[in-house]
Amino acid sequence: MLVRFSKMHGLGNDFMVIDAVAQRVRLNTDTVKRLADRHTGVGFDQLLLVEPPTRPDMDFRYRIYNADGSEVEHCGNGARCFARFVRERRLSVKNEIRVETAKGSALLTLLPDRQVEVNMGEPVLQPVEIPFAAEQEAAIYRLEIEGQCYEVSAVSMGNPHCVLLVNDVAQAPVKQLGRLIERHARFPQRVNVGFMQVMSRSQIQLRVFERGAGETQACGTGACAAVVAGRLRGLLDEQVDVHLTGGKLQISWEGKGSPVLMTGPATTVYEGQVYL
Ligand SMILES: N[C@@H](CCC[C@H](N)C(=O)O)C(=O)O
Numbered sequence: 001m002l003v004r005f006s007k008m009h010g011l012g013n014d015f016m017v018i019d020a021v022a023q024r025v026r027l028n029t030d031t032v033k034r035l036a037d038r039h040t041g042v043g044f045d046q047l048l049l050v051e052p053p054t055r056p057d058m059d060f061r062y063r064i065y066n067a068d069g070s071e072v073e074h075c076g077n078g079a080r081c082f083a084r085f086v087r088e089r090r091l092s093v094k095n096e097i098r099v100e101t102a103k104g105s106a107l108l109t110l111l112p113d114r115q116v117e118v119n120m121g122e123p124v125l126q127p128v129e130i131p132f133a134a135e136q137e138a139a140i141y142r143l144e145i146e147g148q149c150y151e152v153s154a155v156s157m158g159n160p161h162c163v164l165l166v167n168d169v170a171q172a173p174v175k176q177l178g179r180l181i182e183r184h185a186r187f188p189q190r191v192n193v194g195f196m197q198v199m200s201r202s203q204i205q206l207r208v209f210e211r212g213a214g215e216t217q218a219c220g221t222g223a224c225a226a227v228v229a230g231r232l233r234g235l236l237d238e239q240v241d242v243h244l245t246g247g248k249l250q251i252s253w254e255g256k257g258s259p260v261l262m263t264g265p266a267t268t269v270y271e272g273q274v275y276l
Pocket of ligand 1: 046075
């Protein structure tokens with residue numbers, strides 16, 4: 001089966017995006033892994049599949065697969081690319097697009113200069129819903145890894161995130177520690193791991209070791225989770241610039257009971273065709 005796709009990225013977090021509205025597409029874990037290979041496939045951090053909605057109040061449904069083939073609940077950079085994709089492919093002429101995800105929905109607004117704002121919804125802080133093994137909700141938890149104790153925050157933006165504060169993000173052991181925390185027993189569905197350096201109340205630097213993909217150049221849900229964690233710890237203001245390896249995202253969060261808003265770019269690199 002020959003399938004058309006777009007290669008896109010949001011600040012270097014890269015995607016293969018497939019229109020499953022106008023084409024018939026069948027994917028399984030092995031197919032996704034094969035396509036994700038950067039030497040023998042298309043190469044990407046995540047694959048996004050654009051489908052017709054299942055709910056009348058939604059414009060589309062989109063599904064997200066990590067490079068390891070696992071299907072996940074949410075993807076911030078992917079949501080912005082998804083919005084650009086449906087406009088470029090003329091699947092929608094709207095500037096505001098409502099999309100169903102595996103765990104809920106998101107509202108996407110196309111802005112000038114290839115920027116997209118995403119209403120990411122409210123963060124989830126109840127441990128059982130993240131999911132994270134802890135007695136009760138807290139801004140800081142103590143997590144033991146190989147005999148050492150780390151202070152972490154746990155937040156779900158639809159997908160699970162663990163956030164650590166570091167003094168120098170450039171020197172942080174992102175790969176080694178990220179890999180261990182991703183599969184820590186207290187995160188039964190694995191977890192994305194963010195390493196945050198607070199520069200001021202409105203500027204942070206962040207590197208993220210993503211569940212199912214490894215360290216990426218940017219993670220949208222990770223940026224949202226880091227700002228939520230920083231605000232819960234009393235370190236950040238409402239509007240924060242998050243500097244990731246691939247560039248900057250603007251995140252704003254009023255506080256508990258409010259949605260997190262994320263603004264950043266979405267870029268198409270090329271269009272192609274591939275045999276599945
Ligand atoms: N890159 C994404 C997050 C993709 C999913 C994540 N790896 C997970 O497993 O939850 C983003 O921009 O949010």
